[in-house]
Amino acid sequence: MSTGITAVANGFRGFARYLGGVMGADAYAKYLEHHRASGQQEAPLSEREFWRDRTDRQDSNPQGRCC
Amino acid sequence: MAGIPDQRKDGTRAEGGLATDPDLPPPAVDQATLEAEDRKWTPAKIAMWVAIALLGGVAWFMLAIVRGETVNAIWFVFASVCTYLIGYRFYSKVIERYITKPDDHRATPAEYKADGKDYVRTDRNVLFGHHFAAIAGAGPLVGPVIAAQMGYLPGTIWIIVGVVLAGAVQDYLVMFFSMRRGGRSLGQMAREELGVIGGTAALIATLLIMVIIVAILALVVVNALGESPWGVFSVGMTIPIALFMGVYLRYLRPGKVMEVSIIGFVLLMAAIIGGGAVAGTEWGAAFFHLDKVTIAWGLIIYGFIAAILPVWLLLAPRDYLSTFMKIGVIVMLALAIVVVRPEITVPAFSEFAGRENGPVFSGALFPFLFVTIACGALSGFHALISSGTTPKLIEKERQARYIGYGGMLMESFVAIMALVAAISIDRGLYFAMNAPAALTGGTAETAAAWVNSLGLSGVNITPGLLSETAANVGEQSIVSRTGGAPTLAVGLAHIMHQFVGGTAMMGFWYHFAIMFEALFILTAVDAGTRVARFMLQDSIGNFVPKFKEASWRPGAWLCTAIMVAAWGAVLLMGVTDPLGGINTLFPLFGIANQLLAAIALAVVLAIVAKRGTFKYLWIVALPLAFAAVVTITASYQKIFSPVPAVGYFANNAAFSKALADGKTEFGTAKTVAAMEAVVRNTAIQGWLSVIFVVLSIIVIATAVLATAKAFRDRASGTATTDNEDPAVPSRVFAPAGLVPTAAERVLGAEWDKVPADARMERAGH
Numbered sequence: 085m086s087t088g089i090t091a092v093a094n095g096f097r098g099f100a101r102y103l104g105g106v107m108g109a110d111a112y113a114k115y116l117e118h119h120r121a122s123g124q125q126e127a128p129l130s131e132r133e134f135w136r137d138r139t140d141r142q143d144s145n146p147q148g149r150c151c
Numbered sequence: 152m153a154g155i156p157d158q159r160k161d162g163t164r165a166e167g168g169l170a171t172d173p174d175l176p177p178p179a180v181d182q183a184t185l186e187a188e189d190r191k192w193t194p195a196k197i198a199m200w201v202a203i204a205l206l207g208g209v210a211w212f213m214l215a216i217v218r219g220e221t222v223n224a225i226w227f228v229f230a231s232v233c234t235y236l237i238g239y240r241f242y243s244k245v246i247e248r249y250i251t252k253p254d255d256h257r258a259t260p261a262e263y264k265a266d267g268k269d270y271v272r273t274d275r276n277v278l279f280g281h282h283f284a285a286i287a288g289a290g291p292l293v294g295p296v297i298a299a300q301m302g303y304l305p306g307t308i309w310i311i312v313g314v315v316l317a318g319a320v321q322d323y324l325v326m327f328f329s330m331r332r333g334g335r336s337l338g339q340m341a342r343e344e345l346g347v348i349g350g351t352a353a354l355i356a357t358l359l360i361m362v363i364i365v366a367i368l369a370l371v372v373v374n375a376l377g378e379s380p381w382g383v384f385s386v387g388m389t390i391p392i393a394l395f396m397g398v399y400l401r402y403l404r405p406g407k408v409m410e411v412s413i414i415g416f417v418l419l420m421a422a423i424i425g426g427g428a429v430a431g432t433e434w435g436a437a438f439f440h441l442d443k444v445t446i447a448w449g450l451i452i453y454g455f456i457a458a459i460l461p462v463w464l465l466l467a468p469r470d471y472l473s474t475f476m477k478i479g480v481i482v483m484l485a486l487a488i489v490v491v492r493p494e495i496t497v498p499a500f501s502e503f504a505g506r507e508n509g510p511v512f513s514g515a516l517f518p519f520l521f522v523t524i525a526c527g528a529l530s531g532f533h534a535l536i537s538s539g540t541t542p543k544l545i546e547k548e549r550q551a552r553y554i555g556y557g558g559m560l561m562e563s564f565v566a567i568m569a570l571v572a573a574i575s576i577d578r579g580l581y582f583a584m585n586a587p588a589a590l591t592g593g594t595a596e597t598a599a600a601w602v603n604s605l606g607l608s609g610v611n612i613t614p615g616l617l618s619e620t621a622a623n624v625g626e627q628s629i630v631s632r633t634g635g636a637p638t639l640a641v642g643l644a645h646i647m648h649q650f651v652g653g654t655a656m657m658g659f660w661y662h663f664a665i666m667f668e669a670l671f672i673l674t675a676v677d678a679g680t681r682v683a684r685f686m687l688q689d690s691i692g693n694f695v696p697k698f699k700e701a702s703w704r705p706g707a708w709l710c711t712a713i714m715v716a717a718w719g720a721v722l723l724m725g726v727t728d729p730l731g732g733i734n735t736l737f738p739l740f741g742i743a744n745q746l747l748a749a750i751a752l753a754v755v756l757a758i759v760a761k762r763g764t765f766k767y768l769w770i771v772a773l774p775l776a777f778a779a780v781v782t783i784t785a786s787y788q789k790i791f792s793p794v795p796a797v798g799y800f801a802n803n804a805a806f807s808k809a810l811a812d813g814k815t816e817f818g819t820a821k822t823v824a825a826m827e828a829v830v831r832n833t834a835i836q837g838w839l840s841v842i843f844v845v846l847s848i849i850v851i852a853t854a855v856l857a858t859a860k861a862f863r864d865r866a867s868g869t870a871t872t873d874n875e876d877p878a879v880p881s882r883v884f885a886p887a888g889l890v891p892t893a894a895e896r897v898l899g900a901e902w903d904k905v906p907a908d909a910r911m912e913r914a915g916h
Contacts, residue, residue: 100409105277106284107474109408111268118267121907135405138268139463144701146462146681148535149470149674151290151364151526151744 111138169256171880175910176901178881179255179549180894188892189244200240207233214499215304221494222303224571228488231311231567235560238315243556246320249767250759251327253548258881260333260543270334273544275553275885282541282558284474286322286533288671290526290744291566293371293635296573296642297737298523299581300511303574304499305520307567313521313528314563317774321748322533323555324755324771329538330545331875337538337751338686341850343874344757349853353750356846357535358686360743362714363839364532365679366721367740368672369454370732373446373722374634375665380439381625383446385426385662386669387439389469390453392418396468412471419472423662427625447726450676451719457673458680458711466677473674476667483663484568487646493575502607510586510605511633512737513796518785522741527566529778531747533559535682549887557889572642573635579603579612580620580629584638587731588631589819595621598630625658633733640664676718683714724832729820735799739836742785746847749778753854760858761871768858779851786844790837799837806830882910 104110112134119128129137171178210229213222247253264270273281298306329335335343338357342350376382396415404410429435441449457465487493503509504516512523526532537555545551574581582605583591583598591598595614602612621629624644629637644660652659685701687710692699698706725732752775759771792798795805795818806829809817820826864871884902886895902910 102277102280103478104409105274106280107408107412107471108281109406111271112406114271115267118265118271122265122267132405135400136463139401139461139467141268142462142467146678146685147285147540148361148532148682149473149671149678150286150288150530150532150536151368151672151675 111135169254169878169880171256172882175882175905176884176898177256178884179547180892180898184894188894200237203233203236207237214307218499221496223492223494224488224575225492227307227567227571230307231564234311234315235564238319239557239560242315243319243323243552245767246323246556246770247549247552250764250770251324251551253327253551254878255547255549255884255887256881257548258879258883259330259545259548260876261545262881262883263876263879264333264543270543272546272883275546275550275887276889278541278544278546278550279554279558279889281544282536282554283561284477285536285540286530286558287477287562287565288526288675289368289371289636289668290530290532291562292569292639292668292671294524294526294741295566295570296635296638297512297585297733298520299497299570299574300501300509300585301504301516301520302498302501303495303570305504305516306524306570309521309524310528310563310566310570313524314559317748317777318527318529318533318563319556319559320770320774321529321531321752321755322537322559323552324759325534325751326537326542326545326555327548327551328755328758330542330548330551333876334539334543337534337754340538340758340874341750341754344754344761345850345853345857349850349857352846352849352853353754354686354690356750356843356850357747358683358690359839359843359846360531360747361679361683361686362717363721363739363743365676365683366718367725367736368679369447369450369676369718369722370725370736371634371636372669372672373443373450373726374632374733375636375640375669376441376446377443377632378440378628379626379665380436381426381430381658381662382665382669383439383441384429384435385422385666386673388422388426389419389472389666389670389673390465392422393465393469393472396471397464400468401463408471411468412475415468415472416475419476419666423659423666426662427658430625443726444723447719447722451715451722453673454676454680454719455711455715457677458684458715459708466674466681469670469674469677473667473670476670480664480667481565481568483643483647484565484572486650487643488568488571491646491650493571493646495571495574496609497574497578497581498608502605507794508796510582510590510734512734514738514785514788515797518781518788519738519741521781522738522745522785524566525741525744525748527563527569529745529748529774530562531744531749531751534747534751546883546885547881547887550885553888569639572646573639574642576638576642576645577610577612577616578607579610580616580641581638582607582610583612583617584629584632584641585635585733586631587633587734587819589729589731591631593628593630595628595630623654623657624661626661631731633731635733636665636668639668680711680714680718684710687714721835724828724835727828728832729818729825729829730802731819735832735836738785738789739840742782742789742840743843745778745782746786746843749775749782749847750850752778753851757854757857757861760861761873763861763865763871765862765865775851779847782847783844786840789840790844799833799840803830803833803837806833 112131115134116128206229210226213226214230261270261272295306338354341353392415396411399411507515579602582602591601595617599612599614599617640661643664644657647660648654648657688698688706697703725736752771756771756775759768788797789799793801795802806817806826810826815823817826820829861871884898
């Protein structure tokens with residue numbers, strides 16, 4: 085019984101993670117991962133700075149949406 | 152010849168001269184193993200494909216040959232899904248083998264340009280969803296509904312066959328070649344491959360086409376919201392909801408995208424339910440009851456403000472909402488059709504299939520059906536999305552087939568489901584909703600009388616049915632709600648109420664459908680205006696350098712105002728058109744979209760030829776030729792047809808003559824002012840058609856010249872230039888498709904053993 089609940093919970097978490105990925109919710113985590121992996125010296129942007137920078141760059145680099 | 156060398160069978164590390172790191176496992180399954188896997192036909196695999204082919208064949212037989220009273224919706228699902236599977240498994244692999252020739256030893260831009268922001272390696276299944284959300288919008292939900300005037304079969308065949316041979320091919324190839332060029336845009340590729348003339352023509356055509364597409368999408372929203380207090384309230388509420396989400400994400404809890412999306416979604420549902428309550432009150436019905444011209448002006452003002460506001464405040468949060476809704480819509484459509492399985496009573500070919508004066512859109516089946524359904528079969532707009540964002544996120548080259556080709560098949564499936572949902576309603580209701588008010592007279596009584604006078608087989612509609620349906624979905628009237636969106640919404644409400652909630656829920660389902668279509672379209676309007684503004688700024692910047700600075704406010708505002716004025720003028724023209732805007736303008740939308748497809752395919756043709764792939768050039772030439780013939784024929788008829796219902800100039804001449812003769816009403820125009828409006832509108836529409844088609848012919852001609860030159864160069868042994876980024880060896884591995892193959896699993900396990908720091912030693916560059 086409890087394994088069934090765990091399976092459902094895992095499935096739901098997996099789906100939520102997938103949905104988050106599609107919407108780009110994991111962008112900051114991926115940025116940190118890249119920052120770590122590329123061994124840069126300066127400190128990474130904070131979460132607040134990162135999201136600010138992200139939307140501000142979209143201002144000068146717009147992407148179309150389809151019809 | 153430049154370009155990638157053919158992959159060798161031995162699959163050594165130095166494959167194609169690209170030396171990958173010997174300390175790491177190979178970044179690609181070697182070619183011989185890949186081919187062996189492909190060619191190995193086990194009995195189970197054969198049985199599966201035979202079953203798919205048989206099921207698909209039976210489904211097509213049920214749709215196309217069997218002429219019963221009704222046909223069950225499930226056959227549409229089987230016919231489309233089986234055809235997609237076969238197209239994906241066999242045709243897209245032919246394209247991969249002979250045209251794109253991906254090489255997983257090469258790093259993709261997401262790897263060699265990795266910056267953690269724009270260039271980020273993304274899991275293939277996540278990217279599939281992301282790309283799908285970017286290409287799918289209101290288009291595939293609207294076009295098939297309008298095309299249902301001709302019966303279900305022509306639209307169904309075009310959506311399914313068109314996507315396999317044309318739409319998905321375009322998306323995949325544009326995405327692949329953009330990926331090989333570091334994620335360059337279609338415009339940049341056109342300039343590089345076709346030279347200054349072809350490139351400039353492509354740029355101007357893209358800009359104009361964007362204006363038309365935004366205007367007609369806006370027209371669909373205006374038509375859906377006109378005289379609908381419930382719709383105006385709930386769609387209007389999306390603006391404060393999005394603003395709240397924007398502030399929440401910027402200041403309160405940055406980065407909590409899922410959290411804010413769920414909050415936004417709940418608020419959205421509350422807005423839909425609240426809309427019903429507000430529209431039920433006397434003041435609400437009075438305050439939110441707006442005519443179409445007012446809504447159009449509101450949309451124009453909104454469009455300008457939305458395009459100059461910072462992205463974080465309005466566009467980004469609404470994008471999240473719209474992605475959330477997209478998933479909801481697909482689930483809902485699938486439930487509606489697979490679970491409820493409605494019976495379809497619409498004939499395969501309707502009485503209008505052989506005529507060119509249909510009330511919903513005018514023109515003969517060929518070519519106008521093929522432009523009416525653009526998104527879902529072949530959409531040029533996708534080329535703008537497939538070049539740009541997605542190629543910067545792909546992890547491995549071989550994944551482009553799954554994401555590009557597969558993503559477009561998915562959109563086609565959405566189009567099929569929308570078609571089925573819309574044709575599940577009564578045919579009389581369909582024509583009463585989709586014919587312009589000039590024909591139906593605008594009231595339930597006149598509309599019913601008009602529909603019954605058409606002499607359609609099996610159609611006998613009562614005014615009672617029209618007013619009852621309107622009352623059920625919470626509207627005062629559904630007569631002449633043209634544009635496709637309201638019809639789809641009634642169709643969905645009709646199916647969903649059998650599934651959840653009964654008649655009491657029909658109003659909710661109807662406005663849920665209107666809400667998501669409006670949301671998609673508003674996002675497209677806002678983003679389209681921004682993209683067009685940047686293109687304009689860039690073009691003016693060639694003469695006045697100051698305009699190139701994106702942060703220079705006066706320039707940005709002026710260019711935004713020009714673009715909004717351009718689409719706003721077309722929108723107002725459509726709203727006030729005495730002939731009914733959708734009827735005359737929707738073909739222009741389809742023509743514009745597919746001319747863009749022809750431009751994209753022309754650029755791809757030149758690239759493929761320059762790579763020396765002449766034997767399989769037909770894979771690109773076939774959809775290009777079809778798109779060119781369809782759009783040029785359609786444009787030709789729109790310009791030169793002597794039939795006023797079809798030809799813009801014929802109509803212009805007829806109305807000009809009537810004015811000159813001193814008549815005070817002519818056809819559907821009841822006043823002199825209306826007649827003058829027709830003269831003005833048809834002249835503008837006609838000249839727009841002329842400009843589009845001339846620009847597109849220039850682009851196609853330069854592409855054909857570039858192709859011929861590549862052929863001559865090859866024959867004479869001259870080296871052709873190649874605009875691909877230099878090949879960089881890859882240091883990562885990921886499977887190509889949805890499910891990893893046996894060989895991919897083995898290699899993946901090898902990679903899992905490599906310590907993370909060993910993979911990523913190539914430090915910041």
